[in-house]
Amino acid sequence: MNYQRFFEEAIDQLHAERRYRVFADLERIAGKFPRAIWRSNGRAQEITVWCSNDYLGMGQHPDVIAAMQAAAGGMGTGAGGTRNISGTNHPLVELELELADLHGKEAGLVFTSGFVSNEAGISTIARLLPNCLILSDELNHASMIEGIRRSGAEKKIFRHNDVAHLESLLQSAGRERAKLIVFESVYSMDGDIAPIEAIANLADKYNAMTYIDEVHAVGMYGPHGGGITEQEGLVDRIDIIEGTLAKAFGTLGGYITGPRAVIDAVRSYAPGFIFTTALPPAIAAATTTSIRHLKSSQVERDAQKRQAGRTKQVLADAGLPVMDSATHIVPVLVGEPELCKMASDRLLGVHGIYIQPINYPTVPRGTERLRITPTPFHDDALIDGLRDALVETWDALGIPYGSTGRPAVTESERIIPLLVPKSGG
Numbered sequence: 001m002n003y004q005r006f007f008e009e010a011i012d013q014l015h016a017e018r019r020y021r022v023f024a025d026l027e028r029i030a031g032k033f034p035r036a037i038w039r040s041n042g043r044a045q046e047i048t049v050w051c052s053n054d055y056l057g058m059g060q061h062p063d064v065i066a067a068m069q070a071a072a073g074g075m076g077t078g079a080g081g082t083r084n085i086s087g088t089n090h091p092l093v094e095l096e097l098e099l100a101d102l103h104g105k106e107a108g109l110v111f112t113s114g115f116v117s118n119e120a121g122i123s124t125i126a127r128l129l130p131n132c133l134i135l136s137d138e139l140n141h142a143s144m145i146e147g148i149r150r151s152g153a154e155k156k157i158f159r160h161n162d163v164a165h166l167e168s169l170l171q172s173a174g175r176e177r178a179k180l181i182v183f184e185s186v187y188s189m190d191g192d193i194a195p196i197e198a199i200a201n202l203a204d205k206y207n208a209m210t211y212i213d214e215v216h217a218v219g220m221y222g223p224h225g226g227g228i229t230e231q232e233g234l235v236d237r238i239d240i241i242e243g244t245l246a247k248a249f250g251t252l253g254g255y256i257t258g259p260r261a262v263i264d265a266v267r268s269y270a271p272g273f274i275f276t277t278a279l280p281p282a283i284a285a286a287t288t289t290s291i292r293h294l295k296s297s298q299v300e301r302d303a304q305k306r307q308a309g310r311t312k313q314v315l316a317d318a319g320l321p322v323m324d325s326a327t328h329i330v331p332v333l334v335g336e337p338e339l340c341k342m343a344s345d346r347l348l349g350v351h352g353i354y355i356q357p358i359n360y361p362t363v364p365r366g367t368e369r370l371r372i373t374p375t376p377f378h379d380d381a382l383i384d385g386l387r388d389a390l391v392e393t394w395d396a397l398g399i400p401y402g403s404t405g406r407p408a409v410t411e412s413e414r415i416i417p418l419l420v421p422k423s424g425g
Contacts, residue, residue, distance in 0.1 A: 018338045019337060019360055019361070024038060024040075025039040025040065026049065028049075029046075030060050033059075033060045034049045034050070034052060034057070034382075035048060035049075047348065047352040047354050048354070048382060049354045050372050051354065051370075051371055053246070053247040053373065055220055055248045055328060056219060056220070056301070057376060058219070058249055058250030058293070058294070063289050064293075067289035068282045068286035070285070071284070072282035075089065075091075075281040075282070076281075079281065086278070088278065089281040091285040091288065092110060094285075094288050095279075095284045095285075095291075096109065096110055096255070098288050098291050099243075099255050099257055099291070102225070102257075102291060102295065103226055103229070103230070103235060104226075104230075104235045105259070106258070106260040107257065107259070108255055108256065108257040109255060109257075109266060109273065110245075110254070110255045111256075111273060112253060112254070112277070112279060113244075114242075114243070114246060114254030115142075115143040115146075116273075116276065117242055117244075118144045118213060118242060119143055119146045119147040119150060120147070120270035120273050121242060121256045123148070123150035124265065124266045125151075125211065125262065126152075126180055127153070129209075130178055131177060131178060132151070132178040132180055133153065133156065133179045134148050134151065134155045134179075135155075135156050135158055135166060135169055135208070136183070137160055137184065137194070138157050138158065139189075144213060153180075156169045156173075163195055163198045166181070166199065166202060170202055175206055175207045176207075178209075179209065180208065180210075180211060181203055181208050181211065182213075183210075183211075184215075185213065185214045185227055185229065186214075186217045186329070187216075188215075188216045188329060188371075189329070189362065189369075190325065190329070190331060191324075191325030191327040191330070191331060192326055192327070193228060194228075196212065209239045209240070210239045211240040212238050212241055213243075214229065214241055214242065215247060216247060216329070217243075218244065218247070219247070219249050220248050220304070225248070225291070225295060227243065239262070240256055241256070241258065242255065242256045242257075245283075245287045245290075249287055249294070252283050252287075253279050299376075304374070304376045307383065308327075308374045310380065310383055311372065311378070312325070314383050314384065314387050315332065315387055315390065318387050318390070320332055320387075321400070328373065328374070329373065330374060331371050332369055332371075332372060332390065334369055334399055335367065335400070336368060337357075337368050340357040340358070341359070343357065343397060344370065347370075347393055351385075351393070353385075353386060356370075
């Protein structure tokens with residue numbers, strides 16, 4: 001059997017469907033965010049990054065860098081193993097206390113990534129609840145879908161942000177059955193926000209637990225950066241709040257916060273936590289510094305909000321198809337995968353602007369887009385330059401300036417499909 005052939009055909013299938021991913025070789029420049037060095041074909045060129053999830057530039061904040069350097073200098077680089085084997089490094093203890101305080105919860109638990117925190121958190125909670133029914137928004141992130149799969153629990157998918165549909169599913173399940181509603185606060189590809197209060201009301205009415213993913217909102221919203229739940233005064237209405245350390249906080253990792261018993265149960269039962277090496281102390285220390293800064297400073301959030309709003313307005317005024325977004329996400333519709341990749345390549349090669357193309361399966365077919373994330377450091381001149389570059393690219397490639405309508409989405413379109421080789425073995 002020619003094993004190699006199966007892998008080659010899997011890659012060929014991606015190429016044929018115009019969704020083979022190419023990663024740009026970038027080197028961020030500390031102190032010059034959002035500038036970076038792009039390396040390609042033996043050349044090095046300084047470019048502007050317009051699609052980073054380091055939404056507030058905290059990954060290059062001097063205090064955050066200093067905290068990381070000090071912790072690495074004092075405690076070394078690694079954590080030494082899993083927390084079961086090596087214990088918990090003290091900066092990680094401090095970080096979990098800081099996260100619990102941020103969300104007004106009894107306890108927090110840190111994982112190596114947001115993907116792992118969702119996969120481990122959802123799967124473990126649902127497994128420990130007898131005969132649990134999971135109710136999941138159809139646009140939930142792949143990490144949440146994987147957690148649902150691994151739980152082995154029955155699932156029902158409700159239409160995106162459709163409270164009436166969710167209620168009909170809850171009603172059918174009855175009050176006595178264990179139920180877990182899983183959803184996001186900010187949906188990162190469209191930039192829309194969940195009806196959190198309405199979902200919390202239904203959870204109370206039908207005796208369900210709630211689990212919210214705030215990864216694209218923590219640090220960004222609320223007076224202390226606690227996310228949309230803090231901004232809307234709904235922290236006490238949600239059982240489990242999950243977030244990331246790798247976006248607005250500028251470091252690495254994911255976490256869950258909630259009642260002490262729930263967090264302790266996940267800590268004790270989740271393989272994704274038990275058998276994974278802990279975050280290094282330097283990362284934990286840097287993250288705590290970032291969180292503490294954003295708890296007390298509104299400057300970054302205010303500046304980011306202004307620049308995101310100005311970007312939307314400037315691009316829309318130029319006739320570019322900016323998709324509706326209630327948040328800091330600025331999606332610009334292309335609508336065709338090959339054109340989306342060509343637009344990204346042209347922006348980088350001709351204009352020195354990096355915006356990663358977003359194609360299926362991250363978004364449904366027909367809604368391919370450029371996902372722009374302005375930060376406080378994208379000043380007005382950079383925004384004007386982005387507009388000019390996009391207009392030139394749209395004209396050069398013949399991309400339509402028209403509708404930003406979106407087709408219906410199914411859960412299957414949110415998951416990377418298994419690739420079946422075309423030939424037999």
